[in-house]
Amino acid sequence: MSIHVSLVGRKNLSREIYRQIRGAILDGRLRPGDRLSPTRELAQSLAVSRMTVTVAYDWLAGEGFVTSQVGAGTFVSEGIARPVQAAKKTDGALLARGVWTSIGLPTAFDRPARYDFRTGLPDAALFPHRSWRGLTASALRGSGAKLGTYEHPSGRHDLRAAIARHLAVSRGVEASADDVIITNGTQQALDLVARVLLAPGDRIAVEDPGYDPPRRLFRSLGLQLTGVRVDRQGLMVDKLPDGVRAIYITPSHQYPLGHAMTLPQRHALLEWARRNNAAIIEDDYDSEFSYGRPAPPVMQGSDPGRVALLGSMNKVLNPSVSIGWVVAPRRWVPMVRAEREITGVPSALNQLALAQFMESGSYDRYLRTSRQRFRARRQALVGALAQTLPECRVRGSEAGIDLLLGVGRAPQGIIAAAALTCLGGEMQGRFAPRNDSEANELRRLGHPDRKRKYQLEDLAAGSVMLAATGVTPGDFLAGVRYVKGGAITNSVVMRSATRTVRFIEAHHRFDRAPDY
Numbered sequence: 001m002s003i004h005v006s007l008v009g010r011k012n013l014s015r016e017i018y019r020q021i022r023g024a025i026l027d028g029r030l031r032p033g034d035r036l037s038p039t040r041e042l043a044q045s046l047a048v049s050r051m052t053v054t055v056a057y058d059w060l061a062g063e064g065f066v067t068s069q070v071g072a073g074t075f076v077s078e079g080i081a082r083p084v085q086a087a088k089k090t091d092g093a094l095l096a097r098g099v100w101t102s103i104g105l106p107t108a109f110d111r112p113a114r115y116d117f118r119t120g121l122p123d124a125a126l127f128p129h130r131s132w133r134g135l136t137a138s139a140l141r142g143s144g145a146k147l148g149t150y151e152h153p154s155g156r157h158d159l160r161a162a163i164a165r166h167l168a169v170s171r172g173v174e175a176s177a178d179d180v181i182i183t184n185g186t187q188q189a190l191d192l193v194a195r196v197l198l199a200p201g202d203r204i205a206v207e208d209p210g211y212d213p214p215r216r217l218f219r220s221l222g223l224q225l226t227g228v229r230v231d232r233q234g235l236m237v238d239k240l241p242d243g244v245r246a247i248y249i250t251p252s253h254q255y256p257l258g259h260a261m262t263l264p265q266r267h268a269l270l271e272w273a274r275r276n277n278a279a280i281i282e283d284d285y286d287s288e289f290s291y292g293r294p295a296p297p298v299m300q301g302s303d304p305g306r307v308a309l310l311g312s313m314n315k316v317l318n319p320s321v322s323i324g325w326v327v328a329p330r331r332w333v334p335m336v337r338a339e340r341e342i343t344g345v346p347s348a349l350n351q352l353a354l355a356q357f358m359e360s361g362s363y364d365r366y367l368r369t370s371r372q373r374f375r376a377r378r379q380a381l382v383g384a385l386a387q388t389l390p391e392c393r394v395r396g397s398e399a400g401i402d403l404l405l406g407v408g409r410a411p412q413g414i415i416a417a418a419a420l421t422c423l424g425g426e427m428q429g430r431f432a433p434r435n436d437s438e439a440n441e442l443r444r445l446g447h448p449d450r451k452r453k454y455q456l457e458d459l460a461a462g463s464v465m466l467a468a469t470g471v472t473p474g475d476f477l478a479g480v481r482y483v484k485g486g487a488i489t490n491s492v493v494m495r496s497a498t499r500t501v502r503f504i505e506a507h508h509r510f511d512r513a514p515d516y
Helices: 013-026 039-046 050-062 129-142 157-171 186-197 212-220 263-275 333-343 348-359 362-388 411-422 436-444 473-487 491-507
Strands: 066-069 073-076 180-183 203-208 224-231 244-249 279-283 307-312 324-327 393-395 402-406 426-428 463-467
Touching (some): 157 324, 180 186, 186 244, 186 307
Parallel strands (some): 244 279
Antiparallel strands (some): 393 402
16 A cells, blocks of 8 residues: 655655654554555655665564565555554634534434434335346446546436426426526535526525525525415415515425415415515425325426425435436526536436336336335324324325324323434424423433424414334334333333234235336
């Protein structure tokens, strides 16, 4: 392994080579078993005699830092005790912008969930691994030379054309391949649109309650955020203030409440945007999975010159696909492409594989199968919750890959929320334990009151987001056993959880989806 050694301005060259290699071993840059550069090679790179390097290696070997093997080379020795490194002083170091210290990092993915009920994730077992491997191998065989060059700033044309066709048929979107820009996901699509459209200090309206990652992104760009209340009809347009340059919404399946924005509210928002010369950023979140009602039409179809439509394959297929898209108004496309040119494009290999997956019809078959599986799982979970936790309220069960469980202010509801969250759910809102013992129980589980106060009264007491797509009887049963083992002791929850497992096992059998 090559190691950087600097001899500029040094006198005792052998001693300096020895000192710097020894330092690299002690601070971990060179690890046990690493092979040092041959003496002839290192001497040539340093423009010194081979004897100078040989002397330094002999000193290292004499002190046990390296061992030499005839015909193999010189290697860092095993079992070298390394001194504890003192923290380097940072006095006078340049500091990052303050906005980054105010944005908390998520902790849900810090370690693998023992029982995974985390939201926003599709069931990894349903991903067509075999087909995807075949498509990737085919792309490497047939397009190896092309994959060695940079892609068009908008992404591969065949993928953009496939997405445009799919959106035209399934969502009524007015767009051609030239209107589609490929991204790494929804967050990058938001970043692209916001950078092109808005300047630091501009005001953007967001739903309240709403999805946190876009808010953190907008703050990092120096934008001023205005939260606008959401009711069962969707965003309350009459609450929008003057001076808003853009509105970010999830009208097809509002996060976290799960409502679809009604047609009158959509028309009212479009009219407000026209009067105020504001843009609408429409996140078509979870529109692929609709169960109790048809997916509502996109707003982009009503005003394609004012609405930017965003979407992602990461919650549909798998996060590792890392592909999203934005359908931008045509007068924005050159600017979005220019911004894309300086920030780079997603993996060309994944783009090619996804394009072939969509063009072959496999994507549509995957969606149909996934909808059937997810609908059955949601029905089982919703039914079980209704049977076992009747004091809690299920919302958002008509669409999407997760649902909202309102636990209310009852003590057993709060403790149930803590137990479910311990199994991988996600707390929303602000919990209000009624006594010290309940508060201590929540803290013991690692879920203190987060002081997140939403506008809606029925969320003020807290709720839990649960993934319905990956829930299986085995997972739930194992999770309940884990909870029984000491994570929580409330008997009401234990009885409810056990009945939930029995209900699911009695009413539904889960099978694996075929490969595509």
